[in-house]
Amino acid sequence: MNSPSLAPGKPCPLCGKPSVADFRPFCSKRCADIDLNRWLSGVYAIPAEDTDDETERPRDAEDSRE
Numbered sequence: 004m005n006s007p008s009l010a011p012g013k014p015c016p017l018c019g020k021p022s023v024a025d026f027r028p029f030c031s032k033r034c035a036d037i038d039l040n041r042w043l044s045g046v047y048a049i050p051a052e053d054t055d056d057e058t059e060r061p062r063d064a065e066d067s068r069e
């Protein structure tokens with residue numbers, strides 16, 4: 004028996020899970036919100052995590068690992 008809320012066909016473009024009719028093409032409100040936020044932020048193609056504070060990051064730490 005198929006769940007009535009499932010919309011077979013395209014998987015969620017964000018996580019690859021089966022999409023849900025209520026939130027398609029996404030699998031959940033969470034994924035839909037993530038996508039929406041990316042659009043609103045205008046950073047859809049840019050990794051939002053990467054900021055330009057690279058100068059403050061202790062790069063030397065990589066050398067001291069053992």
Ligand SMILES: [Zn+2]
Nearest residue numbers: 015018030034
């Ligand atoms: Zn998803």
